[in-house]
Amino acid sequence: MIPSLASIASRLRLKQLRLLIALDERGSLHKAAEQISISQSGATKALHEVESLLGMPLFERQPQGLVANEMGRCMIRYARLIYSDVEHLREDMLSILRGQGGRLSVGVIMGAVPLLTRALTALRLKQPQLAIEVVENTSANLLGLLDQGRLDLAICRTSVGQRSDAYACIELSEEPLAVVASKDHPLAGATSLQLTQLSNYPWVVYPKDMPMRQALERELEDAGLDIPRYPLETSSVFATILLVQQDPALLAVVPAEVAGFCAQFDLLVTLPLSMRALVEPYGLISRVGADLPAAASLLIDELQPLITA
Template identity: 60%
Template sequence: MLPSLNSIASRLRLRQLRLLIALDEHGSLHKAAELMAITQPGATKSLHEIETTLGATLFVRSSQGLQPNDLGRCVIRYARLILSDLAHLREDMLGILKGQGGRLSIGVIMGAVPLLMRAVTQLRQTQPELSIHIVEDTSARLLALLDQGRLDVAICRPSVSSQPGTYVRLAEQSESLSVVVHPDHPLTRISAHSLAELTGYRWVVYPSHMPMRITLEQAFREADLEFPPYPIETASTFMTLSLLQEDPLLLAVMPKEVAQFSEQFGMVRSLPIPLRRTEPYSLVARQNAELTAPARMLVEEVRQVMRLVEG
């Protein structure tokens, strides 16, 4: 039976977490002890104390040395997160003491990447010592990271949450979609203007229940067309672009701004197929959460970029 949280918190030491990471990286008590500048008996004793504190064996001996078991890998993962958070804490404290800099963690969905890119570029011009961590993912995953305190703000759709009222919307932006193909796709030579002209081709689409997938499905229903069978599903921008390069006969849907950005580099061509706008995305934070100074500055930059886009 695992000890209580209070028991673990009162007995576990940061130095012990560092030892676990060293053991994972080197697979040897001797090498881990050298790295930690302690004796091998000291490292053995420390590992025993950790396992006693957690009430579980974390490593097993093998021909490759000490190897973490399932519980060990779990503990090591959190050890890395704890030490990483301490490093971020120090960065934030330095930023506060110096009146600038610090750390900012931002989440973003694919369609808002160009917007965030411009906002971050502007922010860096006035805050060159600011450390910025950006996570691109789906709205659901970004909101989960926001709930855990891993993100300061996120640009996503809070409506996917079962409790959207737990977030405050700091800014909002509408989103248009584009049907895109490889520049050598046959449809670029016949100027297709309707979904009916796209039948017979394979598609790369967003996973089910995501806003862009829902919008595309609705467009096919309104045109009285069957939704493309056997599509490739992915929420990754890079994967979508890579698939289009690998198979020039594929079609895909992506946010208009992302499509325009990709067109600049000759990666795709947009087809003049009219699609409805998807649900707007928002810059959100946790309700009643006090934003850091860097987060507040980012909010202003994002709002400014949004005004330029709408203008």
């Protein structure tokens, strides 16, 4: 039986987590002990303590050395996350003591990437020593990272979350959509199109139940057309661009601003087809009651004029 959260929190130590990471990297107790500057007997004791706490072994002895089993890999993954957070804590404390910098973690959906990058560019000119992490993902995944405390802010939609009242939202923008294709697509030179003319082509789409996917399916249903049966699914804008670039038959629905960027740099073409904007605007989201770092307020200040421009 897995021990309780209270038991894990009271008995698990950072030294043990460092050992798990070192064992994964070095494959032996002797080398792992050297890496974290403890004796081999101390390493053996620390590993025994963790395995006793969990009530199960974490490593198997194989010819190539100690190899993590499934539970061990799980522990190592979270050990790295926890140790990374402690590193970030130290960096933030140093920044506060020096009166400079700080750290900001912000998530963003594909359609808001251009808006966020403009704001971050302006922010970094004023705060060059600010450490910034940007995570692009779906709204659902970004809300999950907010809930876990992995993000300070996210530019996304709250309707896909379990509890929209758990979030504070500053509405930012509607999201007009466009259909993009390779420059070699058979319809690339058209001056006007109807959705029916696209029905026989394959699509790159956002994952199921995401607003971008729902928007395409709504348009197809309204036109009396079938939903694509075998689509390529991805939430990555980079993967979408490359897939459409490399396959002259593929189509994709992307935010109009992303389509404009692709057209500006001659990456893709925007097809002359009218698409309705997403029903729900995206916003700048934070957890209700969360203590935001000072850098979050600075980012909000940079976003505000871009929203009203």
